[in-house]
Amino acid sequence: MAAGVCAIDRFFVADRNMTENSKEKFRGLAHGEILLAGGMTVNIPASERFRMIRAKIDRYNLSHNNSLRFITVTSAVAQEGKSVVAVNLARALSFDRRGRTLIIDCDLRRPTVHKFFGLPLEPGLSNYLYEQRPLSEVIRNVHTRTDVISAGSLLSDPAQAVERPELLTLFNEVRKTYQYVIIDCPPVLLCPEPISLSLLSDKTLLVARAWKTERSLVADAVETIGKSRIFGVVMNDAEDTAKEYLDYGYYSSHQPQSNAVKKRKL
Ligand SMILES: Nc1ncnc2c1ncn2[C@@H]1O[C@H](COP(=O)(O)OP(=O)(O)OP(=O)(O)O)[C@@H](O)[C@H]1O
Numbered sequence: 675m676a677a678g679v680c681a682i683d684r685f686f687v688a689d690r691n692m693t694e695n696s697k698e699k700f701r702g703l704a705h706g707e708i709l710l711a712g713g714m715t716v717n718i719p720a721s722e723r724f725r726m727i728r729a730k731i732d733r734y735n736l737s738h739n740n741s742l743r744f745i746t747v748t749s750a751v752a753q754e755g756k757s758v759v760a761v762n763l764a765r766a767l768s769f770d771r772r773g774r775t776l777i778i779d780c781d782l783r784r785p786t787v788h789k790f791f792g793l794p795l796e797p798g799l800s801n802y803l804y805e806q807r808p809l810s811e812v813i814r815n816v817h818t819r820t821d822v823i824s825a826g827s828l829l830s831d832p833a834q835a836v837e838r839p840e841l842l843t844l845f846n847e848v849r850k851t852y853q854y855v856i857i858d859c860p861p862v863l864l865c866p867e868p869i870s871l872s873l874l875s876d877k878t879l880l881v882a883r884a885w886k887t888e889r890s891l892v893a894d895a896v897e898t899i900g901k902s903r904i905f906g907v908v909m910n911d912a913e914d915t916a917k918e919y920l921d922y923g924y925y926s927s928h929q930p931q932s933n934a935v936k937k938r939k940l
Pocket residue numbers: 688689690714749751752753754755756757758759781784786859860861910911912
């Protein structure tokens with residue numbers, strides 16, 4: 675049922691050590707589908723959770739003619755874990771033997787994707803967009819079936835960069851080569867880029883730092899992007915959330931859960 679936080683029907687919990695028990699707690703919280711889906715470390719259980727998001731994407735593709743290949747990752751505000759989720763998801767998707775995965779750092783304000791892979795910031799996206807650097811110079815292979823485009827040289831007007839026709843050329847070009855393209859973005863309530871990038875991609879994943887992000891901000895983000903464009907919400911860093919949730923005793927409350935949820939942050 676399409677209920678729950680912001681009426682989005684797909685929730686993923688990205689967390690390092692989520693237990694089945696705390697999963698149940700989130701299930702009650704969200705009133706919707708919750709999938710343990712993420713880990714911030716490379717240990718096996720964590721990567722398995724990201725593979726579960728991958729399985730969701732695969733299943734969607736099977737029933738939707740392989741139409742979910744370009745995925746924009748954004749959040750309402752800063753520091754919610756967009757880049758962590760984007761990078762981990764790209765790695766999980768690269769295990770799909772049907773094709774390669776590309777992650778593009780479209781956060782030209784606070785680029786971090788290159789750091790995860792120990793790459794230089796440039797040449798990257800902005801150098802392709804403004805200096806006509808060839809794709810072969812800005813795409814770097816980091817793992818089996820995983821390639822990266824770093825953000826590139828910093829710009830005075832990053833919002834303008836994503837409006838350039840060269841970006842469309844790039845997207846059309848990489849669509850021919852990659853099964854999946856993950857686009858890391860700045861926050862949608864603070865910057866205009868995710869709106870344009872969402873329109874150029876197949877779907878958007880919204881990341882929310884569980885319990886720390888105000889529900890109203892996530893609702894604003896959903897509205898700004900458009901619900902139909904959102905594939906799901908990843909509740910990141912949910913382990914602490916579970917503790918906080920229990921500490922405050924919300925499950926011992928006798929008020930209806932829907933009211934409890936309304937009063938809480940995500
Ligand atoms: N689940 C998590 N567990 C522990 N640390 C996390 C988790 N998610 C994110 N972090 C840490 O929080 C910080 C912010 O994460 P990240 O850079 O992915 O956020 P962001 O939304 O991309 O930020 P920005 O808005 O600046 O681009 C980083 O230091 C990251 O390592």
